[in-house]
Amino acid sequence: xxxxxxxxxxxxxxxxxxxxASDIEIELPQGVRYALIGPNGAGKxxxxxxxxxxxxxxxxxxxxxxxxxxxxPPDQRVRRGLVRTYQINSLFPHLTALESVTLVVCERTxxxxxxxxxxxxxxxxxxxxxxxxxxxxLAAVCHxxxxxxxxxxxxxxxxxxxxxxxxxxxxxxEPAAGVPREESKELFAAIAGLSGDITVLFxxxxxxxxxxxxxxxxxxxxxxxxxxxxxxxxxxxxQVRAVYLGKATGKAMQEPRHG
Amino acid sequence: xxxxxxxxxxxxxxxxxxxxxxxxxQSVTLGMMNFINLAHCSFAMLGGYVTITLMSxxxxxxFATLPCxxxxxxxxxxxxxxxxFRRLYRASELDQVLLTIxxxxxxxxxAAYIFGTDQQPLQLPSYLRSSxxxxxxxxxxxxxxxxxxxxxxxxxxxxxxxxxxxxxxVRAAVDNQRMARxxxxxxxxxFAITFALGSGLAGLGGALAIEIIGLDPSFALTYLIYVLIVxxxxxxxxxxxxxxxxxxxxxxxVAGKYYIPQLGAFLIYLVMISLLMWxxxxxxGRR
Amino acid sequence: xxxxxxxxxPQLCLQAQTRWRPVEIAFWLATLLPYxxxxxxxxxxxxxxxxxxxxxxxDLILGxxxxxxxxxxxxxxxxxxxxxxxxxxxxxxxxxxxxxAALAAGIVGYATSFVICRxxxxxxxxxxxxxxxxxxxxxxxxGWLTGGLDGLQGIHTWKLLGYFRFDLYGYAAYSYALAVLFxxxxxxxxxxxxxxxxxxxxxxxxxxxxxxxxxxSRAHIRTIYTIAAAIAGVAGAVLAQTTETVSLxxxxxxxxxxxxxxxxxxxxxRLYGGLVGAIIYMVARDQFSGVVPQYWYFWIGILLVAVVxxxxxxxxxxxxxxxxxxxxx
Numbered sequence: 055x056x057x058x059x060x061x062x063x064x065x066x067x068x069x070x071x072x073x074x075a076s077d078i079e080i081e082l083p084q085g086v087r088y089a090l091i092g093p094n095g096a097g098k099x100x101x102x103x104x105x106x107x108x109x110x111x112x113x114x115x116x117x118x119x120x121x122x123x124x125x126x127p128p129d130q131r132v133r134r135g136l137v138r139t140y141q142i143n144s145l146f147p148h149l150t151a152l153e154s155v156t157l158v159v160c161e162r163t164x165x166x167x168x169x170x171x172x173x174x175x176x177x178x179x180x181x182x183x184x185x186x187x188x189x190x191x192l193a194a195v196c197h198x199x200x201x202x203x204x205x206x207x208x209x210x211x212x213x214x215x216x217x218x219x220x221x222x223x224x225x226x227x228e229p230a231a232g233v234p235r236e237e238s239k240e241l242f243a244a245i246a247g248l249s250g251d252i253t254v255l256f257x258x259x260x261x262x263x264x265x266x267x268x269x270x271x272x273x274x275x276x277x278x279x280x281x282x283x284x285x286x287x288x289x290x291x292x293q294v295r296a297v298y299l300g301k302a303t304g305k306a307m308q309e310p311r312h313g
Numbered sequence: 314x315x316x317x318x319x320x321x322x323x324x325x326x327x328x329x330x331x332x333x334x335x336x337x338x339q340s341v342t343l344g345m346m347n348f349i350n351l352a353h354c355s356f357a358m359l360g361g362y363v364t365i366t367l368m369s370x371x372x373x374x375x376f377a378t379l380p381c382x383x384x385x386x387x388x389x390x391x392x393x394x395x396x397x398f399r400r401l402y403r404a405s406e407l408d409q410v411l412l413t414i415x416x417x418x419x420x421x422x423x424a425a426y427i428f429g430t431d432q433q434p435l436q437l438p439s440y441l442r443s444s445x446x447x448x449x450x451x452x453x454x455x456x457x458x459x460x461x462x463x464x465x466x467x468x469x470x471x472x473x474x475x476x477x478x479x480x481x482x483v484r485a486a487v488d489n490q491r492m493a494r495x496x497x498x499x500x501x502x503x504f505a506i507t508f509a510l511g512s513g514l515a516g517l518g519g520a521l522a523i524e525i526i527g528l529d530p531s532f533a534l535t536y537l538i539y540v541l542i543v544x545x546x547x548x549x550x551x552x553x554x555x556x557x558x559x560x561x562x563x564x565x566x567v568a569g570k571y572y573i574p575q576l577g578a579f580l581i582y583l584v585m586i587s588l589l590m591w592x593x594x595x596x597x598g599r600r
Numbered sequence: 601x602x603x604x605x606x607x608x609x610p611q612l613c614l615q616a617q618t619r620w621r622p623v624e625i626a627f628w629l630a631t632l633l634p635y636x637x638x639x640x641x642x643x644x645x646x647x648x649x650x651x652x653x654x655x656x657x658x659d660l661i662l663g664x665x666x667x668x669x670x671x672x673x674x675x676x677x678x679x680x681x682x683x684x685x686x687x688x689x690x691x692x693x694x695x696x697x698x699x700x701a702a703l704a705a706g707i708v709g710y711a712t713s714f715v716i717c718r719x720x721x722x723x724x725x726x727x728x729x730x731x732x733x734x735x736x737x738x739x740x741x742x743g744w745l746t747g748g749l750d751g752l753q754g755i756h757t758w759k760l761l762g763y764f765r766f767d768l769y770g771y772a773a774y775s776y777a778l779a780v781l782f783x784x785x786x787x788x789x790x791x792x793x794x795x796x797x798x799x800x801x802x803x804x805x806x807x808x809x810x811x812x813x814x815x816x817s818r819a820h821i822r823t824i825y826t827i828a829a830a831i832a833g834v835a836g837a838v839l840a841q842t843t844e845t846v847s848l849x850x851x852x853x854x855x856x857x858x859x860x861x862x863x864x865x866x867x868x869x870r871l872y873g874g875l876v877g878a879i880i881y882m883v884a885r886d887q888f889s890g891v892v893p894q895y896w897y898f899w900i901g902i903l904l905v906a907v908v909x910x911x912x913x914x915x916x917x918x919x920x921x922x923x924x925x926x927x928x929x
Binding site for chain 3: 106107108127128129132133137138140144145146147148149152153154156157158160161162165166167168169170171172173174176177179180181183184196197215218219
């Protein structure tokens with residue numbers, strides 16, 4: 055039985071008297087798609103911040119492929135394959151899409167330390183960046199400045215940046231957030247097209263996405279993990295329904311639509 | 314007989330109180346709006362010149378000019394805030410720094426034009442120039458009054474911020490502006506009033522400073538650096554932080570100049586750099 | 601879809617950015633004009649070249665990496681004093697003097713970069729200001745070394761390449777300063793168009809995102825800060841060598857503030873912004889040199905307010921906007 059791709063042990067964090075994470079234990083086996091759901095303020099994004107190293111935990115450990123990464127700085131975790139995207143786009147406004155992705159590739163191959171050779175000479179990196187953009191249907195706009203892209207395209211660029219790091223574990227923070235229905239087709243295709251080698255954990259409120267892409271679901275409430283299971287188990291779990299879904303949407307959960 | 318160190322500490326405290334008055338407004342407004350206003354000391358300078366003008370041209374007694382210094386500085390600052398500064402709340406730090414430095418340069422030039430570049434002489438009544446002797450050390454009456462006044466103002470500020478509705482709004486806006494707006498607090502108005510208060514206090518500080526550190530057009534630039542040191546070391550948005558930082562800096566500066574005069578201003582910069590490296594958000598800052 | 605089309609198109613586009621544009625060539629040709637049109641102003645021209653180089657070095661950290669420094673003159677001063685002291689104590693060869701100045705300023709830059717790279721916002725501004733003021737105080741108190749308020753005396757620069765003497769006519773001085781400026785400009789240009797330059801822009805655009813894409817942003821900042829310090833040091837050394845004077849104002853706050861004004865005037869992050877800003881500023885200052893200092897600062901103040909409110913991207917940014925509006929009828 056191979057080591058889980060990502061696991062946490064007893065992760066805890068509080069700000070003063072506000073407990074944002076308490077005794078979080080999760081285990082993500084290789085290649086599995088996990089969804090992380092929970093009401094607003096449950097601590098889902100905080101958990102991602104803790105795992106990626108943006109926040110330091112008060113207690114607990116984080117293991118990536120059995121290696122303890124709790125003390126590693128964020129950029130080192132990315133080097134080891136632990137990558138995230140942001141709920142609110144965190145892009146490079148005045149760089150073109152191609153430049154942004156090329157930047158990520160160059161950082162990965164450590165070409166970014168070179169200041170004596172010109173960028174166009176790095177054909178491999180540029181090609182790789184272009185390929186990633188093509189897979190996400192962004193090839194046509196690769197020369198446009200990020201700030202000029204449509205919101206849906208920017209969300210795709212978020213994912214492109216993450217993919218350029220060749221992640222082993224990918225944490226997506228509400229990938230579909232704010233994307234209008236018309237533009238979400240490519241986004242869903244992109245998420246569906248994620249390689250089976252990558253272990254994915256995504257935070258989502260959109261239940262359609264959860265049912266479509268997740269093999270397992272983790273529910274968080276008030277900084278704690280409430281329950282974990284398959285989407286159907288979670289849908290029929292009365293605790294979850296009471297805490298998170300409420301009576302009205304509970305009905306919607308009972309008849310998941312198959313997209 | 315008290316050893317001279319008590320005198321040094323006393324002088325340092327008085328100087329620190331002055332720095333506090335000059336800086337507290339800057340600290341709170343920076344903490345609230347993240348707006349770097351390098352022209353803050355220009356308002357202090359304005360207060361100083363108001364006092365000089367009222368006393369020498371119109372013969373007002375010193376203490377009567379103080380409220381005027383406060384009010385004029387406050388009113389003028391609101392004028393600038395409404396017209397110019399508002400456009401820059403979302404601008405980059407560089408833009409804020411540049412615009413406000415530009416205003417400082419303009420204010421220095423205007424002051425030089427109107428009042429000349431010499432130090433302004435201040436004719437204080439004789440009782441204010443005397444000193445009390447206590448246990449073998451002489452304590453200047455002026456500094457005693459300055460200390461008392463500043464402590465009273467500090468108390469008023471701290472009580473005001475803790476126990477009034479306005480104070481609560483200020484605290485909320487400093488803590489989390491978005492949330493405060495969401496709760497229905499008129500952050501812009503709160504800020505404008507806070508800004509006026511802070512600039513008014515700076516004006517008051519400028520008036521009180523004349524006797525201790527003098528007044529000439531370069532005041533706006535020279536003391537800006539000290540104010541920025543107090544603010545960054547004390548922590549943005551923190552009244553008590555500014556107080557602590559001002560006291561520490563005031564005493565270090567006076568003690569440094571007394572005991573190791575060759576070091577000069579060197580010591581203050583070293584203290585600032587060390588403190589910032591230890592606590593980059595300031596001693597009591599939370600951001 | 602031809603495979604060849606896919607491979608060359610993205611690369612070509614990036615390559616187009618690195619090509620020399622006609623307006624750039626025109627600019628550098630124009631720098632030769634002073635020899636013909638303003639032969640009496642060559643010493644001013646060489647001071648402008650020095651200042652332009654200094655502004656360029658600031659652009660590398662401010663315009664490209666987003667570090668607002670109010671103490672950059674510290675490195676200029678270190679370079680100036682290094683070259684001056686070398687010459688005073690017997691070694692006046694200009695080119696090795698430049699190398700030593702770059703080394704000295706680079707070392708100071710490297711040391712301070714460890715602190716600088718850890719901070720942002722107000723703390724960063726204050727730290728750069730503090731370091732600059734600290735160094736000024738140090739230079740002031742070490743009068744036995746620096747000459748204090750009187751400045752360094754006894755600098756005598758040897759002939760450049762054994763042949764050219766720096767005299768009052770200024771031909772040699774301007775050629776020297778211009779050559780150094782151009783050489784280091786090429787160097788800076790190379791950095792900007794390298795993968796490292798792309799990283800710097802990433803840092804400027806979104807510092808928080810950089811660790812999340814695996815970028816060691818602190819290491820990058822340390823590198824560019826050191827390079828910028830070394831270049832500023834070279835600028836200071838050229839000034840010391842050509843004017844044969846060094847004084848405290850070569851590291852003071854005024855010089856640090858002035859160079860920021862020049863860079864912002866010209867436009868940050870455009871490589872040429874510092875050059876253009878320096879030219880405009882120094883020419884204006886020379887023209888109005890009869891004006892009393894306070895009034896000069898009055899107009900600088902007005903200029904600053906005007907630039908921030910009306911020309912946020914400096915002169916070059918404004919020109920670029922006009923140019924793009926013309927090409928889009």
